[in-house]
Amino acid sequence: MDTSLNKFYVLLIIFCFLPNLSSAQEVYDLHQLTSQDGLISQRYNDFVFQDSKGLVWIGCINGLNVYDGKEVRNYFPEPNDPFSLSSIYIQSDFFEDQHSNIWFSTNNAIQLFERKTGRFLNFIDSFPPRFRKEGSSNKIIHLDINRNELWFQFASNLYCINLLKKEQVWDLGKISITDKS
Secondary structure, eight states: OOOHHHHHHHHHHHHHHHHHHTTTOOOOOOOOOOOOOOOOSSSSSEEEOTTTTEEEEEEETTEEEEESSSSSEEEEOOOOOSSOOSSSBBBBBOEEEEOOEEEEEEEEEEEETTTTEEEEGGGGGSSSSSGGOOTTTEEEEEEEETEEEEEEEEEEEEEEEEEETTTTEEEEEEOOOOOOO
16 A cells, blocks of 8 residues: 555656656757858768867768858868868868867868967878878867877877877777778
């Protein structure tokens, strides 16, 4: 008798709070971006990231899209502009540092979007010469903003560079990273 009374009270409490729980759910306004909105590609948007300012960064094999909630800005390499993208092929996730700068990889560079200037910097140019081999691919794996360390794959090796000192911290040698998406 006592256990059935306990079950009754548990059910009573659940049913009393159930309407309150369902009313606390958030409603999201979803909007599908298409090429009509200015999106470069609808098929190959492999990397999507929302930064601390609310911008959505969408990397694809044809360039970079940045969506501010109203419009899409497209970024491409510009031959006469050293502060444009180095390549149209975005090949890593996006990472944000403590200055709200955005880090990512293209097929031929580690790129930094410098928020205060609005420029793209080819950060690999400031690395030691062996990281600037023509035709070698790189991919950012992780950005540790507390330690100012950038982990990236270059050719088939894994490295860690201290961004303040611009010196190598780790060389973990030959590895194999496979995409599980």
